[in-house]
Amino acid sequence: MVTSGGVSVTLRGEAVEETETVLQRLVSDGVPGALAARNASLWGPDAMDEASRRLGWLDLAETSRPLVGPLNELAAEYRAEGLDHFVLAGMGGSSLAPEVITRTAGAELTVLDTTDPHQVERVIADRLERTVVVVASKSGGTVETDSHRRIFEQAFREAGITGDALKRRFVVITDPGSPLENSARQAGYHVVLADPDVGGRYSALSAFGLVPSALAGVDVGLLLDEAAEFSSALRQTYDNPGLTLGAALGAASAGGHDKLLLADAGSGIVGFGDWAEQLIAESTGKEGKGVLPVVLEGVEAPGFAPAPDARGAVLGEFDASAITVRGPLGAQFLLWEYATAVAGRVLGVNPFDQPDVQEAKDNTGALLKAAEEGGAAALTAGEPDLVSGSVEIHAGGALKADTLPEALDELIALVPDHGYLAVMAYLDRTGDDAGAAALRGLLAARSERARGGPAHVTFGWGPRFLHSTGQYHKGGPQNGVFLQLTGVVERDVPVPGRPYGFGTLQLAQAVGDLRALRSRGRPAVRLHLRDRSEGLAQLLDALEN
Incomplete structure (x- = not known):
């Protein structure tokens, strides 16, 4: 355990040994002092220009x-x-x-x-x-x-x-x-x-x-x-929780344990995993490398079981994970930012850029222009491969299923060893579609049964995940399979001063991202709900039964 400034980071099991060598190298390289001095050369010459304009968070x-x-x-x-x-x-x-x-x-x-x-x-x-x-x-x-x-x-x-x-x-x-x-x-x-x-x-x-x-x-x-009390700890060569956590994240990923299972066990901090997910995934997921955060509903959630390609990290009181972190919220923000920057150094990537995000934005712009010229029909992703009740399945030829349950099982089978399945829901996250979040646990449980071991399933609401894990999806390791959800819009809402509505923009973002994924050879399937309520119920039923 490393404790300083009101924050503690505890490592257990294999995480201790794999971190120690990396931690010693970071210390011998003078990383704590260099980072405290805002030395932009820490991430290599190609990253210096960006890093020199992105270190103000330290202060x-x-x-x-x-x-x-x-x-x-x-x-x-x-x-x-x-x-x-x-x-x-x-x-x-x-x-x-x-x-x-x-x-x-x-x-x-x-x-x-x-x-x-x-x-x-x-x-x-x-x-x-x-x-x-x-x-x-x-x-x-x-x-x-x-x-x-x-x-x-x-x-x-x-x-x-x-x-x-x-x-x-x-x-x-x-x-x-x-x-x-x-x-x-x-x-x-x-x-x-x-x-x-x-x-x-x-x-x-x-x-x-x-x-x-x-x-x-x-x-x-x-x-x-809270952050000020902790900040002095980040200038220490030893007993530096941020350096320890960063070394653990970087060492684990470099050693093949590139999934970080994030869960909470009574920390009192609400929703921290979603914030940490965007920080870590977008900062490290590039050049075929990266740490993929998998945000879980809790330590008992499907997918938290030990896995050869994952490390568990828990906020709060829990002694059965590789990493346990304790501390107040203000300090935790600073801790994880510092650790992510250090992990970028270990992995040899620039933690401050997002080079693979722009393609989806460009695709969205082109689709909106096409819709302006040719109507909403220009946004369709072609005819569905299969229609099952209220669910259209657009698989681009990747699936051969005749039913929705078969399609889900085929999709799960596409996930390679040490890979992951990402669910991306372009739906209403605070209204009637909120139940879509249950898909993560259901898919993880079904995948675990089908594969005979832990399965990694992430869940993101569109388009907000485009500003976080969207970078990892395209720039990280090529071992992801993607399930996109879209739904019929009952009544579009025009965007004032623009020739499109929010529904058109939402669909353009979904189709644009789907094209960006497929252009990189990522298996990506879109399920379109012809009736959101019925389609979602049908999808949940297919997984539960």
Whole structure:
């Protein structure tokens, strides 16, 4: 066990031996001191330019402190005006950290990180008269976030909220000089500039994590206190929990244990696995390498059993995993960011770029243009290979099944040894489609029975996973099989100022990502639900029975 700054990291079993050699090498190479000094050469000459602009997260416990007072004042002003419902429009690193922070603190924050028209319409209709929208985009050009801003602007105006009252309804977080900063200032919105030297997935303790959380009522100063207390431990050569965890992640992956099973055992931190998943997968999954986080429902969930290609990591009190991590949330953010950067060094990859994400975005743009010119029919992925009740199966010839259960079993059989099955649901994650999340455990259990051993199944909601595990899917090891879920849109919601609706955008993102996966030779099957409720029930029944 390594304990320092209120954080402990405990390694057990094979993880101890495989980590020790790597840890000694990191120490002899002077990595702790170099990282404390923000030495951008740690990840090799090709990564130096990017790394030199992405190490500001190391100092956020101090540099974010000036935000606390003004944010508390702004939150108090809003509540005095009767504005107490806060909606966060952001993707990936701009939404996952605030979601963890507020859920852990028990504060209400509505996170809008989807293009599903049913979910968007429901959020727009919820307490609009009391709503403030936090628009968060580092680049200022995120298509989902731009679409959310547009529809909220329209909704406010239609409700008679205009002029200065409208200006008060938006808080914008972005990098200095971004297109969003310029347009937000012209509109008169409240703008908070983020640190440009902090990448999106390392931004938990920056304005992206703190602004929406503080407005929702969280004591973000306490988060920074927790991180500050721990930060000195990261400058230590020995008894450095971040260095130990990073060495363990990197050594395990380099040694063939490239799945990290993430579960919680009473830590009190809610939803941390989803945040850690995007940090680790997008940072390490490239050049055919990487650590694949598999977020589990708990330590008893299907898929947590020991496996030759996996290491279990648990937050909380649990003595039957390779890695156990304890510590407060503010410190945990910093710990895992540091460990991920160290793991990148061990694996020989740049942990600050995402080179394989753009293709899916380009495909989406091309599909939207085609839909504008030729109608929604241009978005179809061809005729289904099989129709079973309310479920269409688009397999691109990869399956020969005659029934839905047979198709699922064939898909499972495609997963290679030491591979994984990724479920990607372009559905409504907070409404009637929320039950789709049960597919991870059901598929893991069915896979384990069929294969006679542990099976690794991940689950992601689209399009938000495109801003996290989407990089690993395309740039990581070529051992993934992909199951995509889409569903019929009962009533599309137009995106103001754009020639398409949210449903069209959602389908373009799904089909665009499917094409990106198949272009890389990844087996990818799309199940389209002709009726979402019936189709999902049919799919769950096929797995349960």
